[in-house]
Structure formats: structure tokens, C-alpha cells
């Protein structure tokens with residue numbers, strides 16, 4: 001039986017352990033903390049539990065619009081919200097422990113590091129596995145000049161521990177974590193100001209999506225200051241102050257620093273093992289997650305390729321497949337969906353229109369607004385759209401971008417197609433249930449291919465029809 005050691009028990013490490021053990025490997029899983037990693041304890045799960053309470057709260061506030069009479073008022077209780085996510089985290093953590101037990105994975109509590117290429121040390125134990133998979137994840141970036149004290153100026157890890165919420169907060173950053181927390185906190189009645197270094201929110205996604213997100217956030221009372229690269233955040237008598245070019249630009253009771261995450265590659269003895277890192281401290285891997293050292297793999301946030309939990313798990317399974325000489329299907333990074341749990345929700349997969357332009361592709365765009373959908377009206381969520389980008393020459397789907405309810409579920413229609421280099425026509429030919437938001441995916445693709453069923457004809461189209469009929 002071949003022996004795999006895994007450093008780190010997050011969505012990369014514990015998923016690798018489960019996969020390897022299920023396919024006949026002896027597995028040792030090493031982590032100093034309860035299994036589940038950032039995803040379970042400080043990331044995906046606690047934040048999504050909070051998002052769900054906020055979605056419910058916002059719906060309750062609109063009860064009358066839905067024909068419901070309310071008696072009394074509704075408000076959020078931060079300590080009870082924290083209690084709920086702690087319970088969910090504990091329950092899911094137990095599930096992971098049970099899974100490891102079920103697979104006969106040996107779990108060791110402690111920090112692991114390399115003594116040399118073939119040998120690991122965890123406290124006073126020495127392990128000589130046939131291969132090692134490094135899944136030590138990442139931690140929040142905290143640049144010099146940001147006086148992070150955890151209590152007034154904190155990262156997302158700190159915020160989830162806060163005993164109470166402030167009346168006002170500066171959020172430094174404009175990516176997924178910044179935007180998700182902005183929506184959560186605003187919904188919990190915190191006065192939120194986003195300080196973004198660039199000219200738009202969610203700049204990794206499609207520009208049209210950012211425009212709608214910014215509009216909706218503004219409507220909800222979230223302030224955004226753009227082109228504002230903060231160099232210093234400090235506590236002063238009047239509150240937490242953010243500085244740009246030596247000038248104070250914003251002040252609030254507290255600040256959340258959400259400007260990115262760094263790979264957790266220090267103190268692992270990587271040099272002794274011959275594992276190379278790049279300039280950002282990320283472990284260098286090839287498409288099979290092999291590092292520069294023989295029989296050492298790295299998956300998840302620590303290799304800097306994605307920063308998403310599901311990508312971490314997929315990479316980890318691929319590394320295990322290679323180790324066990326199983327069939328390996330390299331991951332198509334472009335087919336990895338991204339879900340952002342803002343309000344409205346966002347999800348996308350594949351190229352943005354800006355990327356399609358940059359790559360000089362010949363493409364066509366189809367778009368369908370949710371306000372034309374029955375289900376969107378029933379949900380009372382008509383802001384948003386689906387946008388499909390399709391290659392003109394071969395009809396392949398290049399990208400799918402969704403902003404609106406259930407976006408994180410719907411995006412998989414596009415992910416499936418992108419994974420198999422499929423044609424948009426396949427999606428168009430698939431009958432979609434009514435009334436659903438998924439119909440907007442169908443209509444957007446129809447629009448890209450010629451004409452969406454429920455989209456009004458333009459004057460030009462009317463003219464063409466008259467001319468050629």
C-alpha cells in the first residue's frame with residue numbers, strides 16, 4: 001500500500017485524504033487545527049451562513065410588498081448569528097472527522113515540515129511517506145502601514161470573532177471577500193464605505209456585472225470610493241482613519257482589511273526539500289500539481305493558482321490521481337466557476353468580454369435581463385442579467401456571467417459546457433423548466449445565437465424580416 005502524507009486539512013487536504021484512501025492509499029493527514037481549513041472555519045461556510053440570515057432579513061423587511069402583514073419589527077442579533085454559524089461549522093467539522101475515520105486516515109494534530117525531500121517532522125514524530133501533498137492554504141495579506149490589531153482594524157478572520165458590530169466600517173479592498181462582507185454588514189445596519197484601489201468592484205469579473213453590482217450596492221446605501229489606493233490605516237482619537245498619498249480619505253469606527261491572501265509557504269522546510277516558490281511565496285506546480293521536488297505535490301491556495309475552495313479540492317484530487325497512477329484529467333482553469341455571494345448574487349465562468357477582446361477573439365454577446373422573467377418577479381429580484389459570450393467561428397461558449405438570484409447554482413450550465421469545449425447550441429437546444437431563473441441562461445444564449453424568444457425585436461430586425469419575408 002503506497003503511503004501519502006498530507007500537510008493541511010482544508011478543502012484541498014481533507015478531500016485529497018478521502019480520495020486517496022478510497023482508492024487504496026495509506027494516508028496520514030497532518031494539521032494543527034480542527035479539520036476543514038479556512039473554508040470551514042473562517043471562510044466559505046461561516047460567511048455563507050451569515051449571507052443566508054441577511055437574505056432572509058432583507059426579505060422580511062419587504063414582507064408587505066409580498067402581501068404579508070407584519071406585527072412588530074425584525075432585527076438581527078450578532079451573537080445569535082455567530083452562534084448559528086458556529087453550530088453549522090461544528091456539525092460539518094464532525095462530518096469531516098467521521099469521513100476520515102471511515103476512510104481509516106491517520107490524523108495527526110501538529111505543524112508538519114520537511115527535514116528533507118523524503119522526510120517530514122511533526123513535533124517529535126518523523127514520517128517517511130512515498131509522497132507528500134502540501135495543502136497549507138493561505139492567510140490574509142496585511143501590508144506594513146496597516147495597523148492590524150484585530151479589534152479595530154482587522155481581517156476577515158478577526159471580524160468573524162468580533163463580540164459586537166461597529167456602527168460604521170471602512171472596507172479596504174474590492175474583491176470577493178470585500179464585496180461579500182460589505183453586503184452582509186450593510187444588511188446588519190452597519191454604515192459601510194468601500195475603499196477600492198481600482199475603478200470598479202470585482203475587477204476580475206465582467207465589467208457589465210460590476211456596473212449592476214455597484215448600482216445595487218449604492219441603492220442599498222453602501223458607499224464606494226474608487227481609485228483610492230490606501231497606504232496606511234491607523235487608529236486615531238476620532239476613529240480608524242485611512243490615508244492615501246498622506247491625506248486622510250475616510251474615517252469610521254473600525255476597518256476590515258480585505259486586499260488579498262498570501263500563500264502559507266513559510267516554515268515548511270521547503271528549501272530542504274527542494275520545493276521552489278515564486279516571488280509571491282506560492283509553491284510552483286505544473287498542471288498535475290507536481291512541485292519542483294520529486295514525489296512532492298502542492299494543491300489549493302498555497303500554489304496561488306485559484307483561491308477558491310472547489311478549485312483546491314479539484315487540484316488535490318488530481319495530485320492524488322497522479323500519485324496513484326490513476327487516469328488524470330488536467331483541470332481546465334477557464335472552466336472553474338466563481339460564485340460571489342453578494343446581493344444580488346454573482347457567478348461566472350470562462351472569459352469576460354474584456355478578456356475576449358484582449359485575446360482578439362471573434363465573438364458575439366447575448367444578454368437577457370431578469371426583469372423579463374416571471375420567476376424573477378415572483379422572487380421580487382428583477383435586478384440583474386445573464387450574459388453569454390459565444391465564439392463566432394465555431395459556436396463554442398466562451399463565457400457565462402450571471403448577476404441575480406441563484407447565480408451560484410445556474411453557472412454550472414456554463415461550467416459543464418466549458419469543461420467539454422461545448423457549443424452554445426447544445427445549451428440552446430436544452431429545454432429549460434418554467435418558471436425559473438435558468439430560463440434567462442437559455443434566453444441569453446439564444447440572444448447570442450440570433451434571437452432570444454422573449455426579447456423585443458429591434459427596428460433593424462423588423463426591417464430585415466419585412467425585407468426577406
Ligand SMILES: Cc1cc2nc3c(=O)[nH]c(=O)nc-3n(C[C@H](O)[C@H](O)[C@H](O)COP(=O)(O)OP(=O)(O)OC[C@H]3O[C@@H](n4cnc5c(N)ncnc54)[C@H](O)[C@@H]3O)c2cc1C
Pocket residue numbers: 007008009010011012013030031032033034035036037038039040042043044045047048110111112113135136137138156177264267268299300301302307308309310311312339
Ligand atoms: C472570508 C472568506 C470567504 C470565502 N468564501 C469562499 C467561497 O464562498 N467559496 C470558495 O470557493 N472559496 C471561498 N474562500 C476561499 C477558501 O476558503 C479557500 O480557497 C480554501 O479554504 C483553500 O483551501 P486549502 O485547503 O488550500 O487551504 P485552507 O483551507 O487554508 O487550509 C489549510 C490548512 O493547512 C493547515 N496548515 C497550515 N500550516 C500547516 C503545517 N505546517 N502543517 C500542517 N498543516 C498546516 C491549516 O491549519 C489549515 O487547516 C473564502 C475565504 C475567505 C477568507
